[in-house]
Amino acid sequence: MLAVPLAPARSVTNRTAYWGRLSPALAALACLTRVPSFVRPLWNPDEGYLAVQAGLLAQGGHLYDTVVDRKPPLLPWLYEAAFAVCGAGSLTPLRVLAVLAQLLTAVLLASLARRRWGDGAGWTAGVLYLLVSVGLNPEDAQAATFEVFILPCTAAAVWCADRGRWTAAGAAVAAAFLTKQTGGAVLLPVVWQLHRQGATRTGLPRLVAGFAVPVLGAALATDPAGFLFWTVTGSAAYAAFAGSELHVLVRASVNTAILGCASAGLLAPVVRALRVARTGATDLWLWLASSAIAVTLGLHFFGHYYLQLTAPLALLATWALRMLPPERRVSAVLTSACCCSLFLAWGLFAPRPELAHAQRLAGALERRTGPTDRVLVWGIHPETYWLAGRSPATRYLTAGLLTNYSGGRDGSQVGEKFAVTGAWPVFRREMDAHRPALVVDDSRGKPYAADRVPSLRRLLAARYEEVGTVDGAVLYARLPGR
Structure with a gap:
């Protein structure tokens, strides 16, 4: 050569x-x-x-x-x-x-x-x-x-x-x-x-x-x-x-x-x-x-x-x-x-509809929580935490780490059993320790929706009540004493 x-x-x-x-x-x-x-x-x-x-x-x-x-x-x-x-x-x-x-x-x-x-x-x-x-x-x-x-x-x-x-x-x-x-x-x-x-x-x-x-x-x-x-x-x-x-x-x-x-x-x-x-x-x-x-x-x-x-x-x-x-x-x-x-x-x-959605969702988080409250945004848009100025209740900033959802996968490879190894026990401990004041299900019909994830569904049923929606995202507030 x-x-x-x-x-x-x-x-x-x-x-x-x-x-x-x-x-x-x-x-x-x-x-x-x-x-x-x-x-x-x-x-x-x-x-x-x-x-x-x-x-x-x-x-x-x-x-x-x-x-x-x-x-x-x-x-x-x-x-x-x-x-x-x-x-x-x-x-x-x-x-x-x-x-x-x-x-x-x-x-x-x-x-x-x-x-x-x-x-x-x-x-x-x-x-x-x-x-x-x-x-x-x-x-x-x-x-x-x-x-x-x-x-x-x-x-x-x-x-x-x-x-x-x-x-x-x-x-x-x-x-x-x-x-x-x-x-x-x-x-x-x-x-x-x-x-x-x-x-x-x-x-x-x-x-x-x-x-x-x-x-x-x-x-x-x-x-x-x-x-x-x-x-x-x-x-x-x-x-x-x-x-x-x-x-x-x-x-x-x-x-x-x-x-x-x-x-x-x-x-x-x-x-x-x-x-x-x-x-x-x-x-x-x-x-x-x-x-x-x-x-x-x-x-x-x-x-x-x-x-x-x-x-x-x-x-x-x-x-x-x-x-x-x-x-x-x-x-x-x-x-x-x-x-x-x-x-x-x-x-x-060009318009950016997902950014506009995250900004509206962040506004709802700001109105419904205090600066020191922790929240959980169940979705693939972690920017909502930053835009709202709120700390996440878990180290897993997207639902993808807990369900393997990424980039439009269909339901066959999405769910708790496809999560990062060891993630769900840690997530459950964090939900007990931090008890988010507000949970947002921002799945909007995606395969990782809360009703398809048994652990999250049980958590919401036991401790939270639905209090509103923002562009299809569902907001859940913690019940008193829970």
């Missing part, structure tokens, strides 16, 4: 001038493409989940014990830190951090492209990435959640590997993994670079150490057994394909088509390069392939999963456009800009 040719070396003065022009342009474009993220208080349940987790951690909760999720710890810690500095009433600080994450990703991709193919390629890669990075449903592309913060880590891993900095590459892979497990897929192109550069004997121990130290540190900083269970071994039922085949296949097709439309300017040159080129971008193809595997893992195909494809796709398009006439590069950028403007308009003007 031939080595990737590098662009000629440049003086420090030229390098400074280059980045002095490119960096402000990328910063302006990053801000422009993230404008919709600032127009709504919240974009999706993942943001709500992280916000509630951060509040619980600030109150003395312990990750993977009294505060749980199937995700690694970096993003809950980031939310907690942002709330500690700026207050917990707004996600604006996280939106700003998301802009910086996208800018850092674009700069790293531009640096990779410039080192390999010259100054023009650096501009192309950075601009194309930012344009295509918002090419999904805005609730996926504009939210300050896991994949947005994976991207600079994965780009940094490839950047470090390209320069033979194996300890730093391992640490970057670890950071991606500790943001979300699928971020670790970038290890494939990193290992390929290790092999290609003939550095296996000296580089592999450094790569392993760079990865292992942060991961072990995170496990020790939380609870090692809990960290292993919640991030690796405890999600078998969640990842199962049974019970949602048609729904998942439709979602995969729709989200693939959406990203395909957003990438219309990139796909033609990439496909052409795949037909005619034989060498020069093996690591980028491996990066794209490993990202596609990451999208597939878990068999849910949510839109935000697809963000991991955007960075290698932008680099591959930059590489492919070098083989075409200059006007094709202009056409690719203009096409991507037009697609980007459509997605920005979608984000700015």
